[in-house]
Amino acid sequence: MNKQDFNEGLLGFLDASPTPFHATLNMSMMFENAGFIKLAEEQKWKLVQGKKYYVTRNDSSIIAFTYPKSNNYTMVGAHTDSPNLKLKPNPVIKEHGVVKFGVEPYGGLLLNPWFDRDLSLAGRVSYLNSQNIIKDALIDAKKAIAIIPSLAIHLDDKANKDRTVNKQTDMCPILTTNDDFEFDEFIKWQLSKLDILDVKELYANELSFYDTQKASHIGLSDDFIASARVDNLLSCYTGMLSICSVSDDKPMLFIASDHEEVGSESTSGAGGSFLENTLKRMYSDYEEYMNMISTSIMISADNAHAVHPNYSDKHDKNHAPHVNKGSVIKVNANQRYASNSKTISRFMNVANSLNEPYQEFVTRSDMGCGSTIGPITATRLGIDTLDVGLPTFAMHSIRELCGSEDAYSLYKIILGYSD
Numbered sequence: 001m002n003k004q005d006f007n008e009g010l011l012g013f014l015d016a017s018p019t020p021f022h023a024t025l026n027m028s029m030m031f032e033n034a035g036f037i038k039l040a041e042e043q044k045w046k047l048v049q050g051k052k053y054y055v056t057r058n059d060s061s062i063i064a065f066t067y068p069k070s071n072n073y074t075m076v077g078a079h080t081d082s083p084n085l086k087l088k089p090n091p092v093i094k095e096h097g098v099v100k101f102g103v104e105p106y107g108g109l110l111l112n113p114w115f116d117r118d119l120s121l122a123g124r125v126s127y128l129n130s131q132n133i134i135k136d137a138l139i140d141a142k143k144a145i146a147i148i149p150s151l152a153i154h155l156d157d158k159a160n161k162d163r164t165v166n167k168q169t170d171m172c173p174i175l176t177t178n179d180d181f182e183f184d185e186f187i188k189w190q191l192s193k194l195d196i197l198d199v200k201e202l203y204a205n206e207l208s209f210y211d212t213q214k215a216s217h218i219g220l221s222d223d224f225i226a227s228a229r230v231d232n233l234l235s236c237y238t239g240m241l242s243i244c245s246v247s248d249d250k251p252m253l254f255i256a257s258d259h260e261e262v263g264s265e266s267t268s269g270a271g272g273s274f275l276e277n278t279l280k281r282m283y284s285d286y287e288e289y290m291n292m293i294s295t296s297i298m299i300s301a302d303n304a305h306a307v308h309p310n311y312s313d314k315h316d317k318n319h320a321p322h323v324n325k326g327s328v329i330k331v332n333a334n335q336r337y338a339s340n341s342k343t344i345s346r347f348m349n350v351a352n353s354l355n356e357p358y359q360e361f362v363t364r365s366d367m368g369c370g371s372t373i374g375p376i377t378a379t380r381l382g383i384d385t386l387d388v389g390l391p392t393f394a395m396h397s398i399r400e401l402c403g404s405e406d407a408y409s410l411y412k413i414i415l416g417y418s419d
Helices: 003-016 020-033 183-192 230-245 274-282 286-295 341-353 373-381 406-416
Strands: 052-057 061-066 074-079 084-095 098-106 119-128 134-140 174-176 201-211 216-218 224-227 252-257 297-305 327-330 358-361 384-393 400-403
Touching: 003 020, 003 216, 003 224, 003 230, 003 406, 020 052, 020 061, 020 119, 020 134, 020 230, 020 252, 061 230, 061 274, 074 230, 074 373, 119 183, 134 183, 183 201, 230 252, 230 297, 230 384, 230 400, 230 406, 252 274, 274 286, 274 373, 297 327, 297 341, 297 373, 327 341, 327 406, 341 358, 341 384, 341 406, 373 384, 384 406, 400 406
Parallel strands: 074 252, 074 297, 297 384, 327 358
Antiparallel strands: 052 061, 061 252, 084 098, 084 201, 098 174, 119 134, 119 201, 216 224, 224 400, 327 384, 384 400
């Protein structure tokens, strides 16, 4: 696969994956097309050596693995979720001549960029059919159905000085001036577009707003890729293509977990049992399991803060990654990242053998450091782990910016681990 094909596929994946549910479904279809066999956690597994498999949990996390049943697995970890505005259970607010939805910010999102954007709604809906069976469906309105208009500067003379945003009162998207709007009818209409007509009663939902602007190349020479959910669908796509590109006899595993942006502590998050359960079903003999863990590596792939050209003082000048200058090895003395000298050296060795560039990131000592699934996975499994990232601007904005060179470079490095 060349870089152009890689990036064109990335743009399509970003656009088709407005929620973790959609991202997981799209990866599932990719794995099906690549010959992976679907497993179900609630069923007994009969794994066959030489085959490759995938399994999902909560429709929002996914694991794929080859099964040569050998040691020295290369594992790649990413996360499916991104900061967004999630719909509250009883969202409809009718006041001041409009209908708006109550929302709750999910994760540490930048709020201001959400104003004046064309917003759509997507996610999972649960309903009861006429046979009294609870069913789930993924909906996506696709068109722009809402907007959060800014307050005019005439009414806020401090807007360009010290503007703050109230999460409860300022962030409600408006949908219509039609006071007859009914939420249940809106959801049933979305289901009907999927030919789901047997809806006796609507139950719970997990719906999120997203920006309808498409992912695109930006820059005089298409230097950048701009999109929503770059953090961390960029790594999901890279890991997914990596495992689809290796031969069946190469030991590789890919996991994309939900809920990283809110701490990973859930059944489908990296702090849950999903990966450990899967590995122990692959290796039911404890001695074989521990031998595999002790000879394998986890590459925790997430985004990294590229040095912002307008705010360079936010970086340690000796550890300030640049866009399109290669993958970023993330290091933190207090174990906010799980990289150590052994795992770093191996990454450097593979990258050097392929003439692929890499960089190093350490946050300023006087600033806080975020974390990833890396330390969580290393703690839970005891597996050697490396935290790497792809340089990004505007992380956690409604539209983020990455380089058009870096993800493809990381893809080649990951494949290099299997050579």
